[in-house]
Amino acid sequence: MTSSRSFFSRGTVILLIGLSNLAGCAPSRTVFAGDAAAAAGSAVVAVLPVDNLSGGTAPLKVLRQELIDRLKENGTTVLPDAELDTFMSRHRVRYVGGVDRGTSEAFRSETGASAVLVTSLELYNESFPPRIALTARLVATGGDPRIIRMESTAMAGDDRPGILGLGLVRDPRVLRAKAVNRLADALTGRDAGTGEGTTMRPESLYRSRVLDPARRYSVAVMPFHNTSDRKHAGEILALHFIRELTRFGMFDVIEPGVVRDDLLRYRIIMEDGVSMADAEVMFKMLQADFLLSGNVNDFEDRQGSSGAPKVDFSAQLLEQKSRKVAWGMDSRHTGDDRTWFFDVGKVNTASGLAAATVRGAIESFGK
Amino acid sequence: MTCFRKAVAALMLFMMAGCTSNLDLYRDGNMDFGAVHNVAIMPLANLTRESPAADRVRDIFASMLLATGGVYVIPPGEVARGISRAGISNPATPSTEELVKMAGIIKADAIITGTIREYGEVRSGTASANVISLSFSMLEAQTGKAVWSASTTRGGIGIFERLFGGGGEPMNDITEKAVDDVIKKLFQ
Numbered sequence: 001m002t003s004s005r006s007f008f009s010r011g012t013v014i015l016l017i018g019l020s021n022l023a024g025c026a027p028s029r030t031v032f033a034g035d036a037a038a039a040a041g042s043a044v045v046a047v048l049p050v051d052n053l054s055g056g057t058a059p060l061k062v063l064r065q066e067l068i069d070r071l072k073e074n075g076t077t078v079l080p081d082a083e084l085d086t087f088m089s090r091h092r093v094r095y096v097g098g099v100d101r102g103t104s105e106a107f108r109s110e111t112g113a114s115a116v117l118v119t120s121l122e123l124y125n126e127s128f129p130p131r132i133a134l135t136a137r138l139v140a141t142g143g144d145p146r147i148i149r150m151e152s153t154a155m156a157g158d159d160r161p162g163i164l165g166l167g168l169v170r171d172p173r174v175l176r177a178k179a180v181n182r183l184a185d186a187l188t189g190r191d192a193g194t195g196e197g198t199t200m201r202p203e204s205l206y207r208s209r210v211l212d213p214a215r216r217y218s219v220a221v222m223p224f225h226n227t228s229d230r231k232h233a234g235e236i237l238a239l240h241f242i243r244e245l246t247r248f249g250m251f252d253v254i255e256p257g258v259v260r261d262d263l264l265r266y267r268i269i270m271e272d273g274v275s276m277a278d279a280e281v282m283f284k285m286l287q288a289d290f291l292l293s294g295n296v297n298d299f300e301d302r303q304g305s306s307g308a309p310k311v312d313f314s315a316q317l318l319e320q321k322s323r324k325v326a327w328g329m330d331s332r333h334t335g336d337d338r339t340w341f342f343d344v345g346k347v348n349t350a351s352g353l354a355a356a357t358v359r360g361a362i363e364s365f366g367k
Numbered sequence: 368m369t370c371f372r373k374a375v376a377a378l379m380l381f382m383m384a385g386c387t388s389n390l391d392l393y394r395d396g397n398m399d400f401g402a403v404h405n406v407a408i409m410p411l412a413n414l415t416r417e418s419p420a421a422d423r424v425r426d427i428f429a430s431m432l433l434a435t436g437g438v439y440v441i442p443p444g445e446v447a448r449g450i451s452r453a454g455i456s457n458p459a460t461p462s463t464e465e466l467v468k469m470a471g472i473i474k475a476d477a478i479i480t481g482t483i484r485e486y487g488e489v490r491s492g493t494a495s496a497n498v499i500s501l502s503f504s505m506l507e508a509q510t511g512k513a514v515w516s517a518s519t520t521r522g523g524i525g526i527f528e529r530l531f532g533g534g535g536e537p538m539n540d541i542t543e544k545a546v547d548d549v550i551k552k553l554f555q
Contacts, residue, residue: 203427203543204434225443227422273444276473293444297423312539314426316442325442330430332539 043114045071045138046079046087046107051097051120053239054133055231058124066177067119067136070184079113087111097235098257104145113141115148117187118257122154122236122351129157129305130172132179133351135239136187145255150243151186152355155179156348158305198347198356200337202329205364208319211326213366217289219245220254220282222263224294224313225273230350233299237313240354241292244362254286262286276323283320290326291318298332301350308335309350311357329364331357391502392552395514398507406432406505407441407449407475412459412482420486421459424501428481428546437554441473449473463511470508477514478506487538491524496535498522499545505553517552521545 047068050060068078087093091106099107099116107113115138123133133154139145155178157169169175185191211217221242226234238256245251262268262285268278274293282291294315301309310333317327335353338345347353408429413421425443433440450458453469459480461469466478485500502518522541527533535541 204431206430206434206436227419270444272447273442275442275444275448277448278444293442295422295426295443297419297426312423314430318442324439325433328430328433328440330427330434332427 044077044079044112045115045117046084046111046113046141047071047117048084048096048099048119051118053097053232053235054121054124056124058121060121063121063134063176063180064119066180067117067184070181071117071188074184074188074190076188079111083111095257095260098255098260099139099141099145100257100261101143101145102261103257104139104141104255105143108141115140116145120235120239122239123301123349125301126172127304128170129348130169130175131156131301131349132172132175133349134179134183135243135351136183137242138187139255139257145258147242147246147253147255149187150246151183152240152243152351153179153182153186154349154352154355159348161343197359198338198345198352199360199363200331200333200353200356201360202331202357202364204330205361206325206328207364208324208326211365213250216250216252218252218254218287219290219292219317220259220286220288221245221256222259222270222274222282222291222293224296224315225270226296226299228296228299228312230296230299230301233296236299236351237294237296237315237354237358240351240358241294241315241362243355244358245292248362248365250365251290254288259286274318279318279323289320291320292316293318299350299354302335302348309347309353310334311350311353313354313357315361327365329361331361333357391518393513393516395512398514400515403438403476403505405439405441405475406477406479407446407470407473408432408443408479409446409450409461409481410458411480411501413486414482414484415486417486420483424483424486424499424542424546425481427542428479428503428549431543431546431550432553435550435554441475445473449475466506466511467508475508477508480504480506485520488534489523491529494524494529494532496522496524496528497538497541498524498535499538499541501545501549503549503553515553517549519545519548519552521548 050064052058052060071078091103093103098118107116117136117138119136121134123131125131135152137150138148140148155175157175160167221238224234224237242253245253266281270278274291279291294313296313298310298312312332314330316325319326333353335347347356408425411421411425429440449469449472452472453465455461455465470478481503483501485498488495489498499522500520504513505515507514521544522535528535
């Protein structure tokens with residue numbers, strides 16, 4: 001029997017375990033708890049097909065079914081698929097990335113659903129390390145389709161590699177289930193851990209004095225102008241801003257489906273961002289205090305297990321009264337910007353990085 | 368004594384050699400820059416092989432200029448509308464007539480044009496480093512006259528890169544430094 005002073009003393013082992021745990025970083029996760037009364041509890045929720053913003057193929061039906069199963073496990077009543085299909089074909093609902101006023105009213109009156117769950121898939125990659133990023137929001141049905149709860153999650157198989165890589169997730173199905181469960185738990189309020197996640201400050205920031213922190217403002221988020229190589233990066237960035245603005249509590253964010261419907265109705269095509277003429281129409285139609293628009297220069301996920309994601313974007317908040325920019329920011333970050341020691345603080349997905357940078361930008365409203 | 372005079376004359380000549388004017392900055396002495404409130408930044412001319420460089424630098428420059436609070440930068444969407452309404456075929460190098468017309472449409476006091484001359488990695492022997500070289504001009508909206516012009520170069524291969532390698536500073540960092548340098552030259 002060896003003596004109590006073995007090669008690795010107890011303290012050394014604890015330190016090594018601690019270091020190995022530090023080497024893995026927590027996956028990016030944001031949770032917003034909005035109107036608790038309207039959140040998915042006993043109410044009937046219509047789960048729309050998943051909107052694929054990943055730019056690639058993904059098992060969307062499986063994802064949706066897994067999400068429904070978890071929601072049901074958590075006690076949510078989900079509108080049956082047959083009823084949803086009939087409703088969607090009757091109203092010719094093809095766009096599943098949002099809900100406009102007409103569809104929202106029809107959902108309430110014809111199906112009895114009190115909320116619609118809009119899910120967007122931002123990233124899906126099955127090759128090692130698997131990666132997934134999902135955003136979901138509950139939108140109240142009826143005449144006023146407002147966002148009542150919005151959650152997102154971004155995960156990679158190597159978020160927590162742990163000691164000797166024991167914490168690596170190699171099976172994409174395991175990671176998918178983890179992400180879906182986390183999203184569903186957060187949506188139904190079962191996930192008590194409402195961690196804020198990483199925050200990254202913007203490179204430059206401008207704020208005029210028109211913003212009164214004591215007031216609530218209505219804001220419409222326009223799709224961002226995308227000059228990056230990544231398809232749908234504009235929509236993804238817009239979703240991150242919607243979530244953070246909703247979470248911040250100073251803004252009532254207009255449902256993007258309503259914004260899209262008005263853009264289509266008035267045939268507004270924004271080739272290089274929002275012009276004043278477009279803004280005039282949108283302010284009038286949406287009765288918004290602010291319009292948020294921006295530009296995505298880079299939205300790049302890493303290839304394989306090496307490298308780091310890269311996100312580069314700018315955003316401006318146009319004020320309705322003055323028709324001027326009331327707030328502006330510019331941000332460029334890579335996933336390893338905050339990594340100093342092993343991989344501590346590394347962000348492994350562009351969606352997680354976007355969430356962190358947008359969070360940092362929106363927090364500037366409160367300062 | 369003669370030796371001392373020669374030494375003084377040589378020293379004066381040496382010092383005079385350093386008294387050159389600032390060749391990368393022009394300011395119109397008659398222009399009242401305090402009257403410039405709204406500026407529009409045109410799409411930049413890109414002389415590099417990096418196609419997104421112009422959009423990226425324009426975006427950074429617009430945000431950083433707005434963040435100074437010194438002037439109001441007209442949003443890019445509104446500038447695009449102005450370009451379209453004024454029928455400017457080459458927005459990076461507009462003619463005086465086009466510029467005056469556009470400034471009237473979007474109510475700009477001044478228009479900023481610019482050129483990206485170098486952007487990306489440069490190599491010299493085995494050494495490599497990131498470099499950016501850019502220039503901007505401010506044109507007065509009513510007459511289309513150039514009232515300010517500045518250029519800057521940041522990054523490149525220095526002694527450190529030659530001796531130790533390493534690829535120099537990240538592109539983002541030197542871009543920010545270059546833009547910051549230009550903005551300082553605008554407000555100095």
